Amino acid sequence: MSLLVTGGAGYIGSHTASLLSSKGHRVVVLDSLINGHGEALSRAGRLGGTPLELIRGDIRSQTDLKRAFAAGPFDAVVHFAGLKSVVESIDEPELYREVNISGTAALCEAMRRNDCQRLVFSSSAAVYGNGDGTPCREETPLAPLNPYGASKAEAEQVIAEQFANSSGAAVSLRYFNPVGAHPSAELGEDPKVRNNLAPVLLDVAFGVREDLEVFGSDYPTPDGSCIRDYIHIMDLARAHLAALNATDGGPNHQIYNVGTGRGSSVLDMLEIARQVTSAPIPARRVARREGDSAALIANVTKIQQELGWKAELGVREMLESAWAWRCSNPQGYPG
Numbered sequence: 001m002s003l004l005v006t007g008g009a010g011y012i013g014s015h016t017a018s019l020l021s022s023k024g025h026r027v028v029v030l031d032s033l034i035n036g037h038g039e040a041l042s043r044a045g046r047l048g049g050t051p052l053e054l055i056r057g058d059i060r061s062q063t064d065l066k067r068a069f070a071a072g073p074f075d076a077v078v079h080f081a082g083l084k085s086v087v088e089s090i091d092e093p094e095l096y097r098e099v100n101i102s103g104t105a106a107l108c109e110a111m112r113r114n115d116c117q118r119l120v121f122s123s124s125a126a127v128y129g130n131g132d133g134t135p136c137r138e139e140t141p142l143a144p145l146n147p148y149g150a151s152k153a154e155a156e157q158v159i160a161e162q163f164a165n166s167s168g169a170a171v172s173l174r175y176f177n178p179v180g181a182h183p184s185a186e187l188g189e190d191p192k193v194r195n196n197l198a199p200v201l202l203d204v205a206f207g208v209r210e211d212l213e214v215f216g217s218d219y220p221t222p223d224g225s226c227i228r229d230y231i232h233i234m235d236l237a238r239a240h241l242a243a244l245n246a247t248d249g250g251p252n253h254q255i256y257n258v259g260t261g262r263g264s265s266v267l268d269m270l271e272i273a274r275q276v277t278s279a280p281i282p283a284r285r286v287a288r289r290e291g292d293s294a295a296l297i298a299n300v301t302k303i304q305q306e307l308g309w310k311a312e313l314g315v316r317e318m319l320e321s322a323w324a325w326r327c328s329n330p331q332g333y334p335g
């Protein structure tokens with residue numbers, strides 16, 4: 001297939017673009033590089049066996065979208081471009097609406113104009129908010145706790161409406177918590193990302209941060225810290241292949257959780273990180289952080305049954321690969 005990958009120079013986009021390219025698909029990336037890296041794309045292309053084409057532009061710009069689609073025709077779009085920081089979204093809710101919702105709407109409109117009928121979209125478990133205390137099913141009522149989660153829920157709605165009366169098909173993947181790096185240790189998560197647990201754990205192990213702040217000690221979980229469903233970045237990349245196949249004549253808009261179906265607490269992750277890195281990783285418990293839910297775990301029955309996708313890697317492999325990436329790229333990508 002010929003694919004337009006928005007946000008392909010970012011963390012999840014670069015791993016997925018590399019995998020797509022290794023399967024023989026043509027990949028053109030549209031990315032503003034606001035949080036992405038040209039070097040990630042070069043490496044992703046090399047690892048995938050074919051150089052990836054970059055169009056530097058913004059999904060909110062009609063001119064940039066026109067330039068991107070002029071590089072087509074595309075059989076499908078994989079849409080990663082967006083902003084993802086919960087904390088930043090609380091400070092700048094309008095920016096998150098503009099990029100994550102209006103940007104998605106502009107992209108869908110450009111797809112319609114260019115007769116591109118298949119879409120895979122990066123949604124998030126943040127749409128569930130606190131969930132309902134049991135592993136989240138796709139039907140669990142949405143109750144986002146912050147503007148980031150709300151923007152993803154609304155973007156899904158935009159997609160559902162755009163595809164409702166079309167002959168096309170879209171899949172929204174609700175990612176739980178991606179962690180880990182490419183097995184080559186050449187692609188990974190930008191260590192400057194400060195809001196996710198794994199980069200912070202590795203910062204402490206690496207000696208560039210003093211200790212880990214564990215937000216909250218009184219959540220209703222066995223050890224009092226938050227529980228999340230962590231998913232290996234390579235498993236997540238594979239989920240996009242399965243989702244792309246599902247847009248071939250499938251229903252208009254399908255939603256799938258992407259997780260392992262198992263939860264790990266912050267303290268579980270801390271312990272495994274200590275073992276993987278052989279570093280003491282001091283930790284201290286502090287107050288709860290605004291916008292965090294106690295426990296969020298995916299029910300993954302739907303994606304397993306309908307798409308035949310299942311996570312294969314566990315938390316240890318996630319942290320081992322992330323540590324290998326960090327040790328070979330202490331500052332992240334050059335430049």
Ligand SMILES: NC(=O)c1ccc[n+]([C@@H]2O[C@H](COP(=O)([O-])OP(=O)(O)OC[C@H]3O[C@@H](n4cnc5c(N)ncnc54)[C@H](O)[C@@H]3O)[C@@H](O)[C@H]2O)c1
Pocket residue numbers: 006007008009010011012013030031032033034035036037057058059060079080081082083084099103122123124125175176177178196
């Ligand atoms: N990483 C996570 O924990 C996580 C969890 C759930 C969902 N997601 C979603 O998955 C997607 C990818 O996440 P990621 O972790 O790879 O993030 P990332 O920041 O590494 O990648 C996003 C990419 O989008 C680009 N981008 C941002 N705004 C843009 C715009 N207006 N126009 C064009 N390009 C733009 C950035 O430059 C970057 O390369 C995002 O939509 C994010 O919300 C991420």
